[in-house]
Amino acid sequence: MTSQLPETHRALQLISTEEPLQVKSFQTPQPGPGNAVVRVLAANVISYSGEVYNGKRQYPFPRPFVPGSTAIGRIAAVGPDATTLTPGQLVLLDCTIRGRDDPTAIILSGIAQGFTEGGRKLMSGEWRNSTYAEYTKFPLENCIPLNEQRLLGSPSAGGMGYSVEDLCQISRFLVSYGGLDDIGLKPGETVIVAPATGQFGSGAVRVALAMGASRVIAMGRNEAALKQLSTLNDRVATVKITGDEKADAEALKKLGPADVFFDISPPMAAGSTHFKSAIAALRHSGRISLMGGVQADMSFFYIDFMHRNLSMKGTWMYSRAQIFNFIKLIDSGILPLGEKAGLTVSGKFGLEGWQEAFETASKAGTDETVVIAP
Template identity: 55%
Template sequence: MSTIPPKHRALILNSTRDPLDISVVEQTSPQAGPGSAVIRVLSAAVLSYAGEVYSGHKQPYQYPTPFIPGSSAIGRIAAVGPDATLLKLGQLVFFDSYIVGRDDPTSLILHGLTSGPTVGSRVMMEGEWRDSTYAEYAKVPLENCFPLDEARLLGDLRYKIEDLIYIGALSVPFGGLRDIGVKVGEKVIVAPATGAFGGAAVIAALAMGARVVAMGRNAEALERVKAVNPDRISVVLNTGDVTADTKELTKDGPADGFLDISPREAVTSTHLQSCILALRREGRASLMGGQLDLVPMPIRTIMRYDLTVKGKWMYTKDDMRVLISLVETGYLKLSEAGGIQTARTFPLEDFAAAFNAAAEKRKGFGVEAVIAP
């Protein structure tokens, strides 16, 4: 039996312009069909650059208008399609906003944010998965709903709903770390480690049993990273001197792995060279950065030392299941127990305040703001 009312409140982005052409409206509630579920949205993440994207200032982000924007969310199952075999009404789930085409794995979208470059991606974004989670109810793919152990997470571990949103930020670097096979006891460099995704990478690598070398340009911010786990985190300041930085990164031996999670502005940074040069023979590097231009690479070293350098965008469904298991077992700690700030919660009508709050803080551990319809 469905628990969905005939009408629900949703945040509609009417057009791309500044100031934001966006408003809360009441409209017909979504309904589940084959291959889909409808979730009652409890808490949806707000990215630090959400306001820039939805005003058209941050490019390239492609999405149809009008549509309901959004992101990954925590929700309860309100309805399921006839082919659902696992999900039950009322069940607490994590909705993963990274949607992959069922008949074409090259068609990829970030639900509520952007479509990919292919025709298939645009078909998904403009059609079946057009509307996202900044609403009371959202229709989503069945395979993107991951059941959560509510008794364990909200009971035994005493997390709040908004704490669980951080799973979304963790999933991105976790996918890159698993892609290069990070093992317990290995030394892993994360650079830059002081941003939102870099901080999440540090937390994820610790949960996987690694020793972490956190690299960045801000000494004060690096010390905050180290304070999360001084016994297993060391820090290296990125000075721009490749030789000196490589020496510092390897002072206790070469690294087994390296995760790059640079913003697009880091195209002139020298850390890619120094971190790759700091890898041991047959070491592995995962490149997840957003640099838009060409960057220099130490090709001769990569060749001579049999290094593996892999590009990785996002993560797999199995990565998400393993990550949630780490959270549920307590190996990966959220909230203050893991040194992660708790997000501020905003109602749907205060979307502008939520976007502003998220934009104010782009560094460190945690999600700054969530929308709770």
């Protein structure tokens, strides 16, 4: 479908990790088969963005490219094979792009090209540029329609009264939904989330509550953040990671037995004692979800796993089907967003404010979201 796209648009470009990002003018992308061009309204900024784009985290991506993350946007134009998406529609732009002929070739748009040759090809070519831009081209299947009337509409008209920026909070919740759904979290179960004091970790506490966990045990080092999490709901309990593996396991067991251990450790937590404490506190047939970014060999006591029928599953992001199931939790209000849920947008920056956006995100509290609104 044709549209009135401007000839040029502005986007943030990473030329190399050794130099600052630059805001530049580019030809506006044009729609084609299998994709849509979307006006980006607000794009999420993850807490460790600065470390991704300055090279510290050594994420693989092509250079130059337009960084970004999962975003909220409005369809500006669609390719000829779009069947339901139409210009003007509010969408979630899911950053998890998969090869159409090989869904195991995965990239995180604007963040990493993944670890396969297919991923490298996807991100160095067609899907090189992401959402820190006025316009972006995205696969049709990554444009997830949102019920604008319900989500942005006024409460007096049956809406939730959210802002576009509030909707960016979906991004952090979706990640843990993928892992918790993959290991079949059921209502009434007890979940250990660790570490629970980061952006995705604290998101997991809220998601587990929304999925019906009868108890969510938030583990972390930061006592103030744990205290904050405990005020969310009386189903939340907290255990501090003290570094004493056995003592922490005993503290968890007193609140258990736990059915599920959801781990979302960053690379820095590779040596943390919480892995063994949490595994020790699982009941027979307990399940473990690994969603963190630890780059290390981890050890566990083999026969203990066998005797207790434990199972462990890694999950990178989530499936498209999981997104649609998750959106039901948002539409229904079971998982509330925005200020009424105690979630604030602590920073909204233009493209030029990228550095401040990354700094603000790195210091954001568990209930704070930072966005770039190009």
